[in-house]
Amino acid sequence: MSQQERAIRTRELILEAAGEVFAERGYDGATISDVYSRAGLTKGAFYFHFASKEELAEAILEVQVGSGAYPVVRRTLKLQELVDAGFVFGHRLMYDRMLQGSVGLSLERGAHQLDRRRPFLAWVDHNLAALTEASEQGELYGYADLRATAELLVGAFSGIQMLSHVLADRRDLTERLSVLLAQVLPSVAVPGVLAQLDLSADRGERVLAEAEALAAAQAGGTA
Amino acid sequence: MSQQERAIRTRELILEAAGEVFAERGYDGATISDVYSRAGLTKGAFYFHFASKEELAEAILEVQVGSGAYPVVRRTLKLQELVDAGFVFGHRLMYDRMLQGSVGLSLERGAHQLDRRRPFLAWVDHNLAALTEASEQGELYGYADLRATAELLVGAFSGIQMLSHVLADRRDLTERLSVLLAQVLPSVAVPGVLAQLDLSADRGERVLAEAEALAAAQAGGTA
Structure with a gap:
């Protein structure tokens, strides 16, 4: 796994853990340490990707948007x-x-x-x-x-x-x-x-x- | 104003203030002292009517229910x-x-x-x-x-x-x-x-x- 692939995978791990933590505790109840602990990552690895809880939440909001959220198969209608x-x-x-x-x-x-x-x-x-x-x-x-x-x-x-x-x-x-x-x-x-x-x-x-x-x-x- | 009327009016004051506080801060962010301060009441007056924030919130949820929420004027249709x-x-x-x-x-x-x-x-x-x-x-x-x-x-x-x-x-x-x-x-x-x-x-x-x-x-x- 290249360094770039590893960075992408780490980011995904953080986002998955963050989605779970936000789903369970809401924004106010969630902490950054909840997220990196659940992802099995260090604090340093987390902060390499996200500067704050707010930045993390914005990335999570983004998963509802774009082709990842609704992959399209072309239809006549x-x-x-x-x-x-x-x-x-x-x-x-x-x-x-x-x-x-x-x-x-x-x-x-x-x-x-x-x-x-x-x-x-x-x-x-x-x-x-x-x-x-x-x-x-x-x-x-x-x-x-x-x-x-x-x-x-x-x-x-x-x-x-x-x-x-x-x-x-x-x-x-x-x-x-x-x-x-x-x-x-x-x-x-x-x-x-x-x-x-x-x-x-x-x-x-x-x-x-x-x-x-x-x-x-x-x-x-x-x- | 009789004692009973006064109690009803006090309860209404609490509910109105609580609705505002919950609307602004959400359940977790709201405190009982926010509510009675806003209503201009003492802590004692508050606890005469509601035992806890949870009981208060249940009363607030109730205002969506029943004839107060949707007064009915009879129609043919x-x-x-x-x-x-x-x-x-x-x-x-x-x-x-x-x-x-x-x-x-x-x-x-x-x-x-x-x-x-x-x-x-x-x-x-x-x-x-x-x-x-x-x-x-x-x-x-x-x-x-x-x-x-x-x-x-x-x-x-x-x-x-x-x-x-x-x-x-x-x-x-x-x-x-x-x-x-x-x-x-x-x-x-x-x-x-x-x-x-x-x-x-x-x-x-x-x-x-x-x-x-x-x-x-x-x-x-x-x-």
């Missing part, structure tokens, strides 16, 4: 891609402690000065881009308000995952997402598109497996 | 009553610091052992009862899943109020609620009912004024 991103995120949130910690931080009030808006805004942008493409392909009604829908989906998703967390330790998260999409999308998608959408609760698990198989095949092809 | 309760709650949440503190506590993780489920479950019960009545009156499609819809509305509302809080200090909360209802209700309500519903963002303000006028008239009538 852009609305299915939007749905897939939501289900993959929801599925991962059911077991990925780092993602749970990240979502917890973005929901948490408290003494910290973190910019909690970024994950929400990134998801709004992502949804808006997907809805715009879907609209250009004729998948949506012409009168659909794309921005309002993009923001509604982000807000409503945040709430149903929280309700699922409080009531069922997130076990029914993707079932609740299925209900949300089935009730919201008919207001924007034309019937012929709706009929083709897969909104089943296990969609995320299947798409994630597909994305991983594709990534493995690509890695094999370029090796 | 039961679905409009459901909508009205949501808009009144949303409207009050925009400025009522006690309610903001209460909602904050139910969203907050942290070291406390509060039962955060109760406000959510109370709203689910409320919605389910209203949807059941609406369904019995023929306002909804026969295939509508009433429990799933009741829970979706609670989860989605929690999320949009949180997004509104993070992005706009709750100023656009009732506009977001209007979008939510306009996109979700067509999946359950028959068109003739939908066409009659008032889902405008200022609905809560108007219903609250109406409820207060009715309450004042009743109080006048029984005086």
Whole structure:
């Protein structure tokens, strides 16, 4: 393992441990020594990567954003891609402690000065881009308000995952997402598109497996 | 003012101050002395009413529940009553610091052992009862899943109020609620009912004024 690879791996170890600690204790309750102890690292190794708890929390918030959070498998229907991103995120949130910690931080009030808006805004942008493409392909009604829908989906998703967390330790998260999409999308998608959408609760698990198989095949092809 | 009236007024002062303190500092950050100082009360007066911070927080959580949180004005359409309760709650949440503190506590993780489920479950019960009545009156499609819809509305509302809080200090909360209802209700309500519903963002303000006028008239009538 090269020095660079080792640094990347150490950073990942810290982030995984930090996600768990934030998920369990919240931002205010978590300490830096909780994090490096759990990761099995020294204080020095920690501070090589992060200068403060705040910087660490910002990196954790970032794991909700970008292609790592919602790997995309291209579909003919852009609305299915939007749905897939939501289900993959929801599925991962059911077991990925780092993602749970990240979502917890973005929901948490408290003494910290973190910019909690970024994950929400990134998801709004992502949804808006997907809805715009879907609209250009004729998948949506012409009168659909794309921005309002993009923001509604982000807000409503945040709430149903929280309700699922409080009531069922997130076990029914993707079932609740299925209900949300089935009730919201008919207001924007034309019937012929709706009929083709897969909104089943296990969609995320299947798409994630597909994305991983594709990534493995690509890695094999370029090796 | 009788001794009993004074006790009721003191309790209200404590709850109002506690809502503000919890809203600002969260459960872990709030102290009992913050609360009684802000209320202008002595420590002794506080402990006459509440034995602990936990007991105080439970009382604050309770303000989201029951007829105080969503005064009902009877309507021909039961679905409009459901909508009205949501808009009144949303409207009050925009400025009522006690309610903001209460909602904050139910969203907050942290070291406390509060039962955060109760406000959510109370709203689910409320919605389910209203949807059941609406369904019995023929306002909804026969295939509508009433429990799933009741829970979706609670989860989605929690999320949009949180997004509104993070992005706009709750100023656009009732506009977001209007979008939510306009996109979700067509999946359950028959068109003739939908066409009659008032889902405008200022609905809560108007219903609250109406409820207060009715309450004042009743109080006048029984005086």
